[in-house]
Amino acid sequence: MITVTDLPALFVEVADTLVDDYDLVDFLHGLTGKVALVSGASAVGLVLAEHGDRVTFMASSNESGEMIELFQIRHDEGPCLECVRTGIPIVNADLASAGDRWPVFAPQAIEAGFRSVHAFPMRLRDRVIGALNLFGTEDSRFDDDEVRVVQALADVATIAILHERNLTRAETLTEQLQAALQSRVVIEQAKGFLAHADGISPSEAFDLLRSRARSTRTKLVNVAHEVLNGLEGHSNA
Numbered sequence: 001m002i003t004v005t006d007l008p009a010l011f012v013e014v015a016d017t018l019v020d021d022y023d024l025v026d027f028l029h030g031l032t033g034k035v036a037l038v039s040g041a042s043a044v045g046l047v048l049a050e051h052g053d054r055v056t057f058m059a060s061s062n063e064s065g066e067m068i069e070l071f072q073i074r075h076d077e078g079p080c081l082e083c084v085r086t087g088i089p090i091v092n093a094d095l096a097s098a099g100d101r102w103p104v105f106a107p108q109a110i111e112a113g114f115r116s117v118h119a120f121p122m123r124l125r126d127r128v129i130g131a132l133n134l135f136g137t138e139d140s141r142f143d144d145d146e147v148r149v150v151q152a153l154a155d156v157a158t159i160a161i162l163h164e165r166n167l168t169r170a171e172t173l174t175e176q177l178q179a180a181l182q183s184r185v186v187i188e189q190a191k192g193f194l195a196h197a198d199g200i201s202p203s204e205a206f207d208l209l210r211s212r213a214r215s216t217r218t219k220l221v222n223v224a225h226e227v228l229n230g231l232e233g234h235s236n237a
Contacts, residue, residue: 080119115138129155
């Protein structure tokens with residue numbers, strides 16, 4: 001059930017975030033958390049289509065969301081991949097009856113505690129560049145108005161990626177997506193290093209990176225590079 005009273009503030013906050021030189025990875029991570037808050041979803045994930053139908057994890061509201069997204073990508077099956085490849089929203093999918101549709105994903109998702117899933121395409125004209133995916137531990141159902149709200153949030157994520165870019169050239173879009181995905185790889189590496197070095201969870205490591213980026217007004221990817229450069233310098237000492 002969408003918490004309608006939270007939506008105006010959410011869209012205002014999103015609009016305020018889309019300023020010059022904003023941090024895309026941080027923005028998308030924050031957006032998944034806000035979508036989870038207003039929708040009541042237990043986990044929200046966002047994936048991008050890198051080349052053709054190849055899908056890459058980009059952001060999630062928590063570690064459960066990241067886990068279930070990565071499982072789909074690893075096994076090349078699931079609602080998020082189907083949504084990206086067809087461009088058609090998946091709404092009110094009951095995982096208990098989805099075994100024929102997703103024979104590998106559905107049992108794993110149920111074992112992880114999920115009961116329902118919704119997936120919404122991120123579209124630029126006739127091209128799908130990703131999907132916003134909501135997972136529930138209960139059999140949550142959206143009505144038509146709620147579906148339109150979540151699709152609007154997926155559209156916001158698309159706008160964020162394409163913000164102030166020349167959309168008339170397909171190669172420009174490809175370059176923007178590739179840059180976002182490369183940033184995510186560097187951030188994941190730094191997150192893993194901090195989690196191991198400090199004995200904390202990956203989620204806590206990511207929060208530490210975000211906090212450092214915000215306190216120094218530095219992009220997340222630059223903070224991640226600093227962490228990894230420090231590791232390299234230590235290894236060469």
